[in-house]
Amino acid sequence: MNKIAIFGANGRMGRVLIDALDQAQDAILSAAYVRASSSMMGVDIGELAGIGQRGLNVSDAITADLSLPDVLIDFTLPDALEANLALCVKHKKPVVIGTTGLNKAQKEALNNASQHIPIVFAANYSVGVNLLLNLARQTARVMGDTADIEIIEGHHRFKKDAPSGTAVAIGETIADELGRDLATCAVYGREGDTGERNQKTIGFATIRAGDIVGEHTVLFADIGERLELTHKASSRLTFANGAVKAATWLKDKPAGLYDMQDVLGLA
Numbered sequence: 001m002n003k004i005a006i007f008g009a010n011g012r013m014g015r016v017l018i019d020a021l022d023q024a025q026d027a028i029l030s031a032a033y034v035r036a037s038s039s040m041m042g043v044d045i046g047e048l049a050g051i052g053q054r055g056l057n058v059s060d061a062i063t064a065d066l067s068l069p070d071v072l073i074d075f076t077l078p079d080a081l082e083a084n085l086a087l088c089v090k091h092k093k094p095v096v097i098g099t100t101g102l103n104k105a106q107k108e109a110l111n112n113a114s115q116h117i118p119i120v121f122a123a124n125y126s127v128g129v130n131l132l133l134n135l136a137r138q139t140a141r142v143m144g145d146t147a148d149i150e151i152i153e154g155h156h157r158f159k160k161d162a163p164s165g166t167a168v169a170i171g172e173t174i175a176d177e178l179g180r181d182l183a184t185c186a187v188y189g190r191e192g193d194t195g196e197r198n199q200k201t202i203g204f205a206t207i208r209a210g211d212i213v214g215e216h217t218v219l220f221a222d223i224g225e226r227l228e229l230t231h232k233a234s235s236r237l238t239f240a241n242g243a244v245k246a247a248t249w250l251k252d253k254p255a256g257l258y259d260m261q262d263v264l265g266l267a
């Protein structure tokens with residue numbers, strides 16, 4: 001049985017991860033960490049996740065015994081990433097990371113840590129989005145030289161980063177296939193006298209509203225026809241179950257940076 005510990009236990013994803021691990025067949029939650037200052041410190045994990053008492057209390061990662069878990073899972077916010085990575089490297093523990101909105105320094109920290117420990121990093125752990133990435137690459141190969149490409153994403157009102165990590169990953173995949181540089185060809189929203197569209201650009205549009213779990217559409221629009229690929233997540237359990245699958249896959253891997261395409265055998 002794979003023993004898993006999670007960072008950010010009090011977050012939306014943290015609480016769903018507790019539920020997913022409670023239902024998992026081949027993995028067990030061995031620890032759930034919150035900030036040392038959190039009002040949730042010491043609370044039963046099942047009470048925190050709303051699934052009833054489970055007899056394990058929330059703790060903080062700094063004082064916890066990190067030799068106990070086999071793998072850690074981190075869905076927190078970018079500010080927490082470097083400290084969490086440092087703990088995993090110090091204790092030589094594999095880690096699955098889902099946090100999005102990383103800046104250049106945080107991405108560099110991820111790359112550096114992966115020279116010492118195995119890491120899975122993915123902006124989206126659902127099977128459907130990982131298939132969408134492959135379909136987007138295939139569509140770009142056939143239609144990308146003439147079609148206009150637009151990526152539209154919608155998320156709940158609490159989300160802090162935009163565009164979503166998944167939207168950026170779709171854009172990066174398409175840009176890579178077409179030999180474009182996303183840093184120079186991306187257009188983030190439009191307003192005013194924009195002029196005609198440059199076909200070599202990749203457009204992004206962001207919706208933040210209510211409790212949308214996560215929706216992504218990539219549009220390939222030519223004259224006379226358009227193809228739309230859409231994924232809609234209706235439950236965070238799809239991300240949590242994917243992350244647990246990634247943790248089981250990662251347990252005995254050598255140091256390196258992997259993604260969900262590797263886990264699912266789609267790479």
Ligand SMILES: NC(=O)C1=CN([C@@H]2O[C@H](COP(=O)(O)OP(=O)(O)OC[C@H]3O[C@@H](n4cnc5c(N)ncnc54)[C@H](OP(=O)(O)O)[C@@H]3O)[C@@H](O)[C@H]2O)C=CC1
Pocket residue numbers: 008009010011012013014034035038075076077078079080097098099100101122123124125126161165239
């Ligand atoms: N890859 C994927 O498949 C998915 C990725 N995500 C990403 O996962 C991340 C978390 O999402 P979500 O759960 O909705 O966010 P929440 O804001 O609900 O949770 C974030 C958690 O991180 C903790 N945290 C934040 N900053 C720090 C810090 N500096 N030190 C320690 N703990 C910290 C918070 O603690 P506290 O409670 O004390 O504030 C909170 O528990 C986001 O980046 C999101 O985009 C989300 C869904 C799927």
Ligand SMILES: O=C(O)C1=N[C@H](C(=O)O)C[C@H](O)C1
Pocket residue numbers: 100123124155159163164165166167213214215
């Ligand atoms: O913050 C979220 O909720 C989500 N974030 C991820 C992203 O930024 O792509 C994945 C998912 O869509 C939910």
